[in-house]
Amino acid sequence: MKDYTKAQAEAITCLDEPLQIIACAGSGKTQVISQRIARILAQPGVQPRNVVAFTFTEKAAAELKDRVLGIVSRENGDVTGLAEMYIGTMHGYCLDLLQRLVPDTFKFSVLSDITARLLVDRNSRKSGLTVCPTSLASTPRLKRYLHSKLYLQAMSVLREDTIDESQIPPGVVAAQVDYLKLLYSKASFDFTEMINLTVQMLEGDPAEDEDAAAVQAHVREDIRYVVVDEYQDVNPLQEQLIRGLVQFGANLCVVGDDDQTIYQWRGSQVSNIVTFAGRYQGVRQVTLADNFRSSEGIVELAQSVASLIPSGERLAKEMVSAGSQKWERGDLLALTFDDDAAETAWICDRIEQLRGIPFQGSPGAEPRGLSWSDCAVLYRSVRADADSLVAELRRRNIPYVVKGLNRLFDSPEIQAVVGIFRAMIGEITDNDLRQLWLDAGLLPDLLRWDDALTVLEQGRDFDRGKRWGIYNIQRLYLDFLEALELREETLSGAPERGELVFYQLGKFSQVISDFEQIYFNTSPAEKYDAFVKWLTHQAPDYYADSDADAGYATPDAVTLATVHQAKGMQWPAVFVPCLRKNRFPSKRQGGVGLFHVIPETAVDQPDRYKGTVQDETRLFYVAVTRAQKYLALTFSPGHSQLYRNRSLLFDHCAAQTWVSTRQSTKPLPDKIEPKALQETPQVTISFSELKYLLECPYSFKLRFLYGFNPPIHEALGYGKGLHDGLAEVHKKAIAGELLGPSDAAELVDRHLYLPFAYPELRTTLRTSAIKAVERYFAVHGEEIPRTLHSEKQIQVHVAPGVTVDGRVDLIRRLDTDELSIVDFKSTDRAQAEDVTRDQLHVYAVGYEELTGENADLIEVLNLDEAGRNTREEVEDSLLAEIRDRIREAGDSIRSNTLPRLDNWTHHCERCDLVALCRDKPNPPAMLR
DNA sequence: CAGATAGACGTTTTT
DNA sequence: CGTCTATCTG
Structure with missing residues (x-):
């Protein structure tokens, strides 16, 4: 202590x-x-x-x-x-x-911002969107696509905030009822x-x-x-x-x-x-109150910023510097420049100057030379203000990462991909499409173009079959890429380009998944039409600020981020540029807003949603307190009238004695070797991710780092429904309530949710699910009271920072008194969960960490009629080995070394993304 | 010099 | 649509 x-x-x-x-x-x-x-x-x-x-x-x-x-x-x-x-x-x-x-929520899944919006747009009436009244004279009703974001915000606020319900117009209340009804009918949660x-x-x-x-x-x-x-x-x-x-x-x-x-x-x-x-x-x-991060100068400056907030709105406190960093005159700067270019150039100069300056993270620590990743540039708005700095950093070859902004749809690669679907519905010609792909540099092998066109040709044919499910967008996309034999390595340009392009292609696969999850059951012609319209008009906006971090590896680069994203972080050197009036503090926003749907007076402290000067001051306080030693606040007049003047926050800081308003001409200390602080990122992966990683690291990379998704299968949900049904059986058993074969139909009806099945398939699957549950009762009924745990959450901590977590279907005590770990298996072709011995041994390791008890057996219970069950002993030697392999797997994620398997194996045979990886080997000559 | 009016402009984002 | 700024008006 x-x-x-x-x-x-x-x-x-x-x-x-x-x-x-x-x-x-x-x-x-x-x-x-x-x-x-x-x-x-x-x-x-x-x-x-x-x-x-x-x-x-x-x-x-x-x-x-x-x-x-x-x-x-x-x-x-x-x-x-x-x-x-x-x-x-x-x-x-x-x-x-x-x-x-x-139990009723076992089958529920979670909608993201994007899929929730798609759901509301697609069901514009049923979701309440177009019937929700507003107080606007010019737009009496909310419009599809245009207002779904606002509508969802209102739907959240109504549930999240303290609302005076008597003030909410009846039409809005009715709309909310509709929205929730839709949500529950789709077995979906939104975040609220x-x-x-x-x-x-x-x-x-x-x-x-x-x-x-x-x-x-x-x-x-x-x-x-x-x-x-x-x-x-x-x-x-x-x-x-x-x-x-x-x-x-x-x-x-x-x-x-x-x-x-x-x-x-x-x-x-x-x-x-x-x-x-x-x-x-x-x-x-x-x-x-003791600040162990920053120098006295920064702490005092931050204190003076906090004192701008009226005392009634904050808790009285006095932050003091614990002296972890030494303040020296010139560390804190408030500088003005004539224009944007001068400001940007100075920031780059300063970053280059600081590189190699000795820095101690804490008193007594061995000094290291500052590196790129020790510098952060924090903006009020990256979107609005960061462009010129990005250009200058690129010109000077200074490595940088822009957080959270990816502008996916701006890139020529994604435009080329979007072209596939525009060509499909005849919006552009096949020649236009080829030109798009050539311009994007995605055609290493022109000879293959005709094969790709064949895929397109087949996709256009909407008379292939009656079932809508076969007109699968994701399938078409992957087939198109397969026909072109597009591989990470064969793309032209620098070696990193392949990684970058695949990241974009993978993101697009995610875009398709999001869309298709909501529009799967739409007639093919309409579906492709709606997809293209959505891609051109909505998607760029929906995905504008989606997550852009590619994996766990941390590059040595200057960070560009918004102040919001910088929360909880620190850097030896922080820059806060573009301190312009109306930008920081930000001018209040106009536009159709929340209070056109919900009356302002119905909300407690409605100002929160509008943004106040105090809010902006708190944000600026966060920016200042990110810095450990060097802090530069800069201003240059912006291009438009609104942003010509200095921010009051800038003036306030410039007036503080700890801050210099001109850079010192005194030389900086002698430089030493720059050495980036390598933080080992926390890696948490699930059992299913681990399974892919152990089988084939590249398959893991394609799925979880790039984001490629396999096509939706119509039977999706069958395996999950069975698992959930049996989970309820076992949970009830633990509580002392025993269910039997007569409950099978009710269990299946509660848990089986098949959002993508056509009616006939739905009936078939329901029948076979009921049979499977009845069979389970018949074969394993007597063992059910021996349940110890059902759906047990377990975790394996292999090495510091590497955690694997997941759920074990069932843990039971056999009549032989042995302890058994059980995994259910169902032939769900959409998600063929192939349980290997390795994976079961990971469960055994997890169970040991959880209870300190060793399992004796691992069993696979096949719920299929023809399926075979397996039962074998836990092998101690394998347990130790599996720990080592997971540790290695964690390291390989962190260092981003996720290579292909050396040659074609049975894993490749079953991999649904193999087309993005390698060609099928030629069959032996005899068989040709 | 106070008040009226026209024109420019448009943020942040986890789950 | 609301807010801020520049400019015009009496």
């Missing part, structure tokens, strides 16, 4: 009172939370499953998990059972909770509904609703400690969730910094954190 400050130690040891930790920037918050969780776990009688910790992002969760694991294994030497502690996002928690305890339904379960009457009773019983029995990180960004619905989880007396600890609230436009409410102590009884407040 002596490495901690007094405040930190107080936070760590306070386990029994409601605790509010106010953590200033760089105060070692994550370390404190992890240490506190380790303390909780060390108490006698506390099990890992008694602890729930929420983070804002998956990334933050991975980091926290790894820290806790590190501390626990160091201090206790044993991490058994830790997989049962939940550390993750609230969304993930709610989804998991529902799909464990509420996972939390909303969980809250309903937590607040429902257990006497009336058996699902609510099950959820509440679980919470009452298991949850004893709840920790909420980034508490300042919690919205009212999430606050309700937290209250529901602690309603039976669990301890609550919230951690946050009100000065860093930057998501109020998404509904988060600063007042949650500001009034926390007044809303819960006997709250202990601890302020972590």
Whole structure:
């Protein structure tokens, strides 16, 4: 405990009172939370499953998990059972909770922003979109495509915020009812509904609703400690969730910094954190004021920025520098330039100057030379302002990464791909298409073009068969690429180009999946027509700010990001350019907005959704506190009238004594060898991903790094439905309730969801599913009471930062008293889950980590009529070997060495993406 | 010099 | 559609 400050130690040891930790920037918050969780776990009688910790992002969760694991294994030497502690996002928690305890939701899947929009657009009336009234005189109704985003925002706000329902127009209420009806009829959650339904379960009457009773019983029995990180960004619905989880007396600890609230436009409410102590009884407040990240100059500057926020809207606190960095005159700069070009040039000059300057991460550490990745340029808007810097960095050959902006549809490669479908419906000629592909540099082998055209020709023929499912867009796309024999290596240009192009092609495969998931059951001609229209008019906008990070490897490059994306990060040198009036603080937005659907007065603190000067000040505070030592704030007049003047934030900073307004002419210290700080990224993969990785690293790369998806199969959902049905059987058995063959039809009807099947297939599959369940009861009925666990969540920690997680179908005690790990297998041709011995041994490793107990047997139970079951002993030698192989697999992801198999194997035979990898070997001459 | 009016312009994003 | 700026008007 002596490495901690007094405040930190107080936070760590306070386990029994409601605790509010106010953590200033760089105060070692994550370390404190992890240490506190380790303390909780060390108490006698506390099990890992008694602890729930929420983070804002998956990334933050991975980091926290790894820290806790590190501390626990160091201090206790044993991490058994830790997989049962939940550390993750609230969304993930709610989804998991529902799909464990509420059988009706087992079959539900989650819509992304994009697929939710597609669903609303396609069902414009049924979703309520076009019937939802607005207060606009000129646009009395919302329009398809144009307003689906706004409509979804309103649908979220209505559920997430504190709303005065009496003020909501009846038409809007009716629209919302329609929307939810559609969502549930499609067995889908949007991001809000996972939390909303969980809250309903937590607040429902257990006497009336058996699902609510099950959820509440679980919470009452298991949850004893709840920790909420980034508490300042919690919205009212999430606050309700937290209250529901602690309603039976669990301890609550919230951690946050009100000065860093930057998501109020998404509904988060600063007042949650500001009034926390007044809303819960006997709250202990601890302020972590020591900043271990930045120099005194930066801390003082940040303090002066925070003081611009009116005192009634923030918690009083005084951040102090712990002296981890030394402030020197000239580290902090506020500079003005005549134009954009001069500003950009200076930033590049400065980055080049700083490269190789000795830097110590903490006092006493070995100095290293700063490198590219130690510099970050943070914008209010990357989209609006970053172009000129990108051009200059490229001109100077300085490596850089622009976060979160990919502009997928701008690239000639994607335009060429879009051309395939435009040509298909006759919007452009085949010659135009060829020209597009030539211009994009995607035709290494012109001879193959005719084969590709044949694929197109066949695709155009809508009289091939009656079933709409055979007119599969994804299939056509992959066939087209296959006909061209397009390979990563054979593309012209620099070697990295192949990787870049494949990344784009893979993203496009994801675009097709998104579309086809919603439009699968549309007549072929209409479907292709709608696809092209969507690709030209909507998709570029939908995907404009979609995720662009390619894998886990971190390049040594300058980071360009928005301030929002920089949250939680730090760099030795930070640049904040384009500090222009109306940009930062940003001018308020016009346009058709939320309050044209929902009356402003019905919402508590409606200003959140509009953006205030205080919000912008908090955002700027976040930007400043990212810097460890060097911080440059710059301004040059923008091109348009609106952005000609200096930002008031810039002027405020320039007036601070710690800041220089002219760069010093004194020479910088002597340079040493630049050495990038290599952070080992956290790698978390699922069992199914691991399966691909162990079989063929390149197949893993194509699927999970590039994003290629296999075509949708009409029977998709069959295997899942069977699994879910049996899961309910076994879960009920654990609770003491035994189902039998007469329940088979009801089970299948509850769990089998076949969104892509045509009517005839649906009937066939339903019948065979019922038979399979009946057969299961007939063959295994007597063993059902021997269930120990069903759908058991397990995790394997192989090496620091490498986690594999997944679920084991069934764990049971045989009549021989042996412990058996069981995997169900069904012939679901869409997702032929081939369970290998390797994979089952991974389960055995996971089970051992979870319970400390060794499994004796691994079994595969085939649910098919003709299928064979297998049963074999767990092999200890294989267990050790599998650990090594997973560790290697983790390393290969991090270093991005994911090569093809050396030669054609049986894995290639069954791989549905093999066309993107290699040719089929020629059959032996005799067979030709 | 206050007030009216025309014209320019349009952010951030996890789950 | 709303906000900010420049310019015009009395």
